[in-house]
Amino acid sequence: MDHSDDHDGTSHISLALPRKCQKLEVPYREQQKQKQAKLEHAYKDIMKHLKSKKTVFVGGPHGLQARCAHTIKVHLMLVVKNKHGFKVASEMVAETNGFAAKWGGCQVCGWTCEWMRTRMLPVLQWGWHAKISSLLDDPAIVSELRTFMHSNKWSMDPQKLAKFMNNELLHTEATKYLEGLVQTEMPQGLKRYIELELFPHIHMKVGRGESLSTACRWLHLEGFQFMAYKKGLYFDGHNQPDLRKKGVGQGLHQSSIICSTVGHLEEAARTIEYSKNYEGYWNGEMFIVQLHDKIIPAFECTHGPGYQVLFLIDNSQGHSAYADDVLLISCMNINLGGKQAQMKDGWFIDAGGKKVIQPMMFPSNHHNHPNEPKGIKAVLQEYLRENCDYTFETLKTNLPKAMASVCLSTICLWEHRMHRWMNAYRSGLETKAAQLQVKEFSSRKYRSHRRVPEIVACLFN
Numbered sequence: 001m002d003h004s005d006d007h008d009g010t011s012h013i014s015l016a017l018p019r020k021c022q023k024l025e026v027p028y029r030e031q032q033k034q035k036q037a038k039l040e041h042a043y044k045d046i047m048k049h050l051k052s053k054k055t056v057f058v059g060g061p062h063g064l065q066a067r068c069a070h071t072i073k074v075h076l077m078l079v080v081k082n083k084h085g086f087k088v089a090s091e092m093v094a095e096t097n098g099f100a101a102k103w104g105g106c107q108v109c110g111w112t113c114e115w116m117r118t119r120m121l122p123v124l125q126w127g128w129h130a131k132i133s134s135l136l137d138d139p140a141i142v143s144e145l146r147t148f149m150h151s152n153k154w155s156m157d158p159q160k161l162a163k164f165m166n167n168e169l170l171h172t173e174a175t176k177y178l179e180g181l182v183q184t185e186m187p188q189g190l191k192r193y194i195e196l197e198l199f200p201h202i203h204m205k206v207g208r209g210e211s212l213s214t215a216c217r218w219l220h221l222e223g224f225q226f227m228a229y230k231k232g233l234y235f236d237g238h239n240q241p242d243l244r245k246k247g248v249g250q251g252l253h254q255s256s257i258i259c260s261t262v263g264h265l266e267e268a269a270r271t272i273e274y275s276k277n278y279e280g281y282w283n284g285e286m287f288i289v290q291l292h293d294k295i296i297p298a299f300e301c302t303h304g305p306g307y308q309v310l311f312l313i314d315n316s317q318g319h320s321a322y323a324d325d326v327l328l329i330s331c332m333n334i335n336l337g338g339k340q341a342q343m344k345d346g347w348f349i350d351a352g353g354k355k356v357i358q359p360m361m362f363p364s365n366h367h368n369h370p371n372e373p374k375g376i377k378a379v380l381q382e383y384l385r386e387n388c389d390y391t392f393e394t395l396k397t398n399l400p401k402a403m404a405s406v407c408l409s410t411i412c413l414w415e416h417r418m419h420r421w422m423n424a425y426r427s428g429l430e431t432k433a434a435q436l437q438v439k440e441f442s443s444r445k446y447r448s449h450r451r452v453p454e455i456v457a458c459l460f461n
Helices: 028-051 064-080 086-096 101-118 139-150 158-165 171-201 212-222 284-303 376-387 392-404 408-426 431-442 454-460
Strands: 002-005 011-014 251-259 263-274 346-349 355-358
Touching: 028 064, 028 101, 064 086, 064 101, 086 101, 139 171, 139 212, 158 171, 171 212, 171 431, 251 284, 263 284, 408 431
Parallel strands: none
Antiparallel strands: 002 011, 251 263, 346 355
């Protein structure tokens, strides 16, 4: 308190206390810098979001959500670029879009603050409120309809449905059947059930009945929709964990070794993050590197010297590997040059029954293509020069030999294949469908991924 004396000798007591300084945890200027940085980051993010081709707005590119996104962009631009106040800029944006300054400015401020906090655009509720009540909103009726759909009583052809579920249909036929199933057969079966069983059960008059569009809409809300039919799997689009399609995102792949004497060899395992944008996908080259660098050293470290190891590899495409110089025609070009493998020498049996070595590479002293791969055409021309002199007498001599060189087992296999083609065409299939049906018999399928065939297992026993 301060005591002061007036000129007349009276004293007065001052009641005003001195102001106290308050120290902020974060200085004011630092707070302003942080706020400005958040605004700049939010402005950059909304610009990226609008320019991205992956952005999908509710209602399309000209819908309400897209307009809200552009409004947020303009608001942040006025604040960051033009240095307007946050509230003043929101009122300017609201008036520009035809809204009242105060009410519209509050809406814009709310949208921008939500974007700065969660990076989420507002989802408008226009048209989402039902104007009339629906029977499909009753939980008891919905439960009855779900039970009926899962019972498969809606099927018009139960035998064909059973074949489809057991993957016994061809790919083309199964795709057409699945599309008709979801778009026609299931809605019609649901419509019959509602009109003939459900309405009489709840004592309601059928009237004009339930339309197919209503049945399709209810099935779509429940998750039943047409999806691609691939790799023998059935997708009905329903939200069930066992029917959900596998995505293409990031994951872990581990190649491990199990020893029959000590169990799991952790030192021999290799784990990669598989994806197109990460370490790629597991292949035979990676397995060979693992075999040399990890598996064999781990086995020698565990068992010591003097032991031999027998590897049993399951049937996986990741284990299909060839040597760099293997004789594989798929790695050769028709003509010279281009990107093709440098293969080792091949061989063939000449007319005299002798084994003739045939190089797959031109020699180093070749005048045009030194040390280059020959290609399929050049290799065949060399073989023809050795076995054909382009005369009619030689053709008459070689034709019986060529026919006699085909063994009886090969003839039987091709005869069976021709019968498959004839049966496919008799059943009315097109060329591609017939080819797929023939391939079902001519290709060997390994349905078990981790089981060694009995014939192979007996050889090791």
